[in-house]
Amino acid sequence: MDYEALYKEKLTTAKQAAELVKSGDWVDYAWCATTPAAFDRALAKRMPELHDVRVYGGILMQEPEIFKIEEPADHFTWNSWHMGGIERKAVAKGFSFYAPIRYSELPRYYRDMADAVDIIVMQVSPMDKHGYFSLGPSASHLTAACERSKCIIVEVNENVPRCLGGFDNVIHVSKVDGIIEGDNPPMLELGGGGAATEVDQAVAKMIVEQIPDGACLQLGIGGMPNAVGSLIADSDLKDLGVHTEMYVDAFVDIAKAGKINGSRKNINKGRQTYAFAAGTKKLYDYLDDNPECMSVPVDYANDIDVISAHDNFISINNAVDIDLFGQVNAESAGTKNISGAGGQLDFVLGAYKSKGGKSFICLSSTFKSKQGELQSRIRPTLANGSIVTDTRANVHYVVTEYGIAYLKGKSTWQKAESLINIAHPDFRDELIREAENMHIWRRSNK
Numbered sequence: 001m002d003y004e005a006l007y008k009e010k011l012t013t014a015k016q017a018a019e020l021v022k023s024g025d026w027v028d029y030a031w032c033a034t035t036p037a038a039f040d041r042a043l044a045k046r047m048p049e050l051h052d053v054r055v056y057g058g059i060l061m062q063e064p065e066i067f068k069i070e071e072p073a074d075h076f077t078w079n080s081w082h083m084g085g086i087e088r089k090a091v092a093k094g095f096s097f098y099a100p101i102r103y104s105e106l107p108r109y110y111r112d113m114a115d116a117v118d119i120i121v122m123q124v125s126p127m128d129k130h131g132y133f134s135l136g137p138s139a140s141h142l143t144a145a146c147e148r149s150k151c152i153i154v155e156v157n158e159n160v161p162r163c164l165g166g167f168d169n170v171i172h173v174s175k176v177d178g179i180i181e182g183d184n185p186p187m188l189e190l191g192g193g194g195a196a197t198e199v200d201q202a203v204a205k206m207i208v209e210q211i212p213d214g215a216c217l218q219l220g221i222g223g224m225p226n227a228v229g230s231l232i233a234d235s236d237l238k239d240l241g242v243h244t245e246m247y248v249d250a251f252v253d254i255a256k257a258g259k260i261n262g263s264r265k266n267i268n269k270g271r272q273t274y275a276f277a278a279g280t281k282k283l284y285d286y287l288d289d290n291p292e293c294m295s296v297p298v299d300y301a302n303d304i305d306v307i308s309a310h311d312n313f314i315s316i317n318n319a320v321d322i323d324l325f326g327q328v329n330a331e332s333a334g335t336k337n338i339s340g341a342g343g344q345l346d347f348v349l350g351a352y353k354s355k356g357g358k359s360f361i362c363l364s365s366t367f368k369s370k371q372g373e374l375q376s377r378i379r380p381t382l383a384n385g386s387i388v389t390d391t392r393a394n395v396h397y398v399v400t401e402y403g404i405a406y407l408k409g410k411s412t413w414q415k416a417e418s419l420i421n422i423a424h425p426d427f428r429d430e431l432i433r434e435a436e437n438m439h440i441w442r443r444s445n446k
Contacts, residue, residue, distance in 0.1 A: 010173070018042035027121070030120065059278065084339070103298055103343045122142060123154075136162075139169040156181050196223050208237075241310065244275075275295075323382045325381070335384070344389055378424075380438065405419050
């Protein structure tokens with residue numbers, strides 16, 4: 001097969017691809033760093049002619065052009081697999097909605113969905129000599145999405161890193177229906193949530209002390225996981241491995257410090273395994289054509305049995321708040337959606353199932369409200385409408401700047417006592433009173 005000839009036959013323009021979209025269609029904007037650019041601009045020009053277009057996507061790193069048209073809610077809905085700041089603003093405008101699902105379930109959902117996607121468009125790396133386009137840092141669920149799409153359009157971008165696998169991390173030119181040669185925009189960058197605070201550093205220090213040599217790491221995004229990564233890079237730890245949902249800049253720092261070699265991983269020895277990646281140029285340059293890094297679909301990366309197959313698995317994730325029953329909310333502020341279920345619960349369960357594994361949920365003990373009032377993140381009960389991301393039966397360790405609480409298997413009064421002990425001192429007496437009212441406090445505890 002002459003792949004170059006086939007490539008040329010399938011060349012199209014963003015305008016021609018956008019003209020394929022009809023009212024009522026399901027359009028898939030792929031995922032995170034490889035959300036389409038040229039196609040999005042073309043569809044934004046056409047969208048005012050359409051109605052009831054339904055768009056899938058997630059973790060937007062730049063506001064799509066379709067979001068900027070007049071009265072977007074009259075023309076389309078954005079259906080997000082995982083929310084970010086851009087999508088939260090769109091919720092308030094009435095055209096963005098979260099689709100709750102465990103992230104690991106996405107590939108099966110696509111393969112089993114009743115209605116196929118009408119058109120999927122994604123940024124990819126240039127075709128290689130074998131006719132394959134790399135899905136870049138977004139293997140995630142995209143192979144499954146392509147299998148259920150009536151029309152597949154790829155938008156070639158020379159700046160998309162060629163991320164090696166793995167499996168389900170490429171698409172062949174014979175499988176695509178159209179190829180857009182875009183203007184090669186730089187990869188969008190995602191920071192780590194700002195510089196680590198003193199609270200982040202305090203939490204990170206306690207967690208790093210719990211990590212043994214040879215551990216396999218999963219880090220979430222945000223100040224605390226980044227702080228953990230920085231401390232690991234500066235530590236004496238060695239022979240670390242990586243098996244994670246999201247690959248972030250902290251892993252690059254740890255690897256370049258010589259701490260990661262994957263030599264003690266039980267499976268995929270020597271490989272850093274991940275479902276998707278987003279970060280700075282440093283991260284994309286590191287992933288590009290790097291055989292040590294293994295891009296895989298999310299139903300493999302987040303599979304509880306795959307996670308637990310690694311001894312000494314260490315999972316580190318953030319939370320919004322937690323109640324005295326040990327219920328973790330990592331998704332919302334009351335009824336206001338912040339992010340999504342993601343894979344946190346998968347890693348909480350997988351890490352505990354791992355021989356020697358530990359799962360850490362990190363949060364600062366307090367936050368300030370918009371009115372400047374100091375409030376506790378450890379609450380008697382979650383706020384009305386809050387989402388339970390990790391149930392009280394599953395949480396292993398919870399960490400604030402005041403210490404580490406071990407919750408697994410403890411009775412209700414023991415959980416309450418452990419959490420109150422790591423709450424901000426200004427709120428402990430109030431939390432005790434509330435625990436007494438809920439009959440989860442023993443008078444002898446204090």
